[in-house]
Amino acid sequence: MSALSRIPVLISSAGRRGALVRAFQQAAGGATVVHGCDMQPELSSGCVLADHAHQVPRCTAPDFIDRIEEIVRQNGIRLIVPTIDTELAAYAAAADRLADAGAFVHVSPPGVxxxxxxKMQTMQVLGAEGVPVPPSCSESALRADPDRLGGWPVFGKPVGGSASRGLGVYRALSDLPDGYPEAMMFQPVLxxxxxxxxxxxxxxxxxxxxxxxxxxxxxxxxxxxxxxxxxxxxxxxxxxxxxxxxxxxxxxxxxxxxxxxxxxxxxxxxxxxxxxxxxxxxxxxxxxxxxxxxxxxxxxxxxxxxxxxxxxxxxxxxxxxx
The missing domain is CATH 3.30.470.20 (ATP-grasp fold, B domain)
Structure with a gap:
């Protein structure tokens, strides 16, 4: 496939995802040209390995999608591949806007x-479909009924966490801190x-x-x-x-x-x-x-x-x- 007909792909928040960049560079027999973006692309191995690199603001910044649309229009991006949890909502909300600019965003709809x-809602939705999930409860529910999960120890994690942030095993109710900086959920230790x-x-x-x-x-x-x-x-x-x-x-x-x-x-x-x-x-x-x-x-x-x-x-x- 000629350089003019290769499909431009943008790996968002490329970070250390060099293997993913290479996978898209090899996709369809090399029929792609891979762009990477990050807050500091010069310090991102994924961006350095990509064919082209772009600087973007933090994905929670109000002008993040504006900058992504600019990259899409300037480079004819056809496919955007988000890679971190915190940017998924922004991309899902802007999928139609970016499609109008010419790019398909690899993201599920906002409801998904x-x-x-x-994570608490995930457990509820899956459990309702009969998918086996561990019993789960909020921090307030656990404090109100310490035995609701069938005993201790219990496993705690942030409701909106990722990358193993904030995980902990607690042997007794007295081991819980007085409070947490974010909403937590608790499950039996598996x-x-x-x-x-x-x-x-x-x-x-x-x-x-x-x-x-x-x-x-x-x-x-x-x-x-x-x-x-x-x-x-x-x-x-x-x-x-x-x-x-x-x-x-x-x-x-x-x-x-x-x-x-x-x-x-x-x-x-x-x-x-x-x-x-x-x-x-x-x-x-x-x-x-x-x-x-x-x-x-x-x-x-x-x-x-x-x-x-x-x-x-x-x-x-x-x-x-x-």
Whole structure:
């Protein structure tokens, strides 16, 4: 494909997501030109690896979407790929505006984003669909009835948290601090192996691919060592999430604890590419390619024929400039 006909893709908040940048650079046989944006693109390895880089304000700033639209119009961006939870709502609200500017935003509708960004609401919506989730309650409910989760210890996390921020295990009610800087939720402590399940829903709403991987080792909430694992019960959980969130589109990933007593329990959903996506990509579930195909009007080649037992062992690398 000639340089003039290559599809411009913008990886938003590119940060350290070098593997995702490379996946889109290789998508559809190299039929893309990849742009990255970040608050400090010169200090972002993802932006340095991208073909072009752009500076943007913080995603919560009032002029964030204005700047993104400017990048879209100036560079003919056809596909925008958000990568962090805090920017999803802004992109979902601006999806029609950015489409008018020429770019399809890889984001689910605002209602889906609102659900998955609120972990308590996520548990309620999934539970109503019969998806197995752990019992959950608010801080005030736990203080009012300390035994409502069946005893102690309990696990606490921010309702709107991400990247393992604010997690804690509490052995007794007296261990809880007097207050928290943000809304918290609490669940029983689960014990067992943890899995991430990557799923791809096409533009027509069909669930096309489900790739579980065992989280062998993590660092800062992101899988560092993992292995693809084909399990029918984990696929069934993805199907349940698909039913519970009928508006969801594109790439989602969710976390599961395979508790020794309760069995597999869904503990959270991210409506974006997860940090472990490169493992699914290498195993043959090339979500990046399938998004590019959709944007370019090609027939989707999405499939569920990925390789079981593929292991990813991440290591630290460096990008140099100057």
């Amino acid at each position: 984003i609102a659900t998955v960004r609120d 014990n067992g192996p943890e899995y991430t399940i990557n799923m791809f829903i096409d533009r027509n709403g069909a669930l096309r691919c489900v790739v579980p991987h065992l989280r062998i080792q993590t660092r800062a909430g992101e899988v560092e060592k993992g292995r693809t694992t084909r399990r029918d019960d984990l696929r069934e959980l993805a199907e349940g999430i698909h039913r519970a969130l009928p508006g969801a589109r594109g790439v989602l990933c969710f976390q599961v604890m395979d508790d020794a007593q309760r069995g597999p329990q869904v503990i959270e959903i991210n409506a974006r590419f997860g940090g472990g996506y490169p493992l699914a990509h290498h195993a043959g579930a090339r979500f990046a390619d399938w998004l590019v195909e959709e944007v370019s009007g090609q027939e989707s080649r999405a499939h569920d024929d990925w390789r079981d037992g593929v292991t990813m062992l991440r290591y630290d690398d460096a990008v140099f400039t100057g």
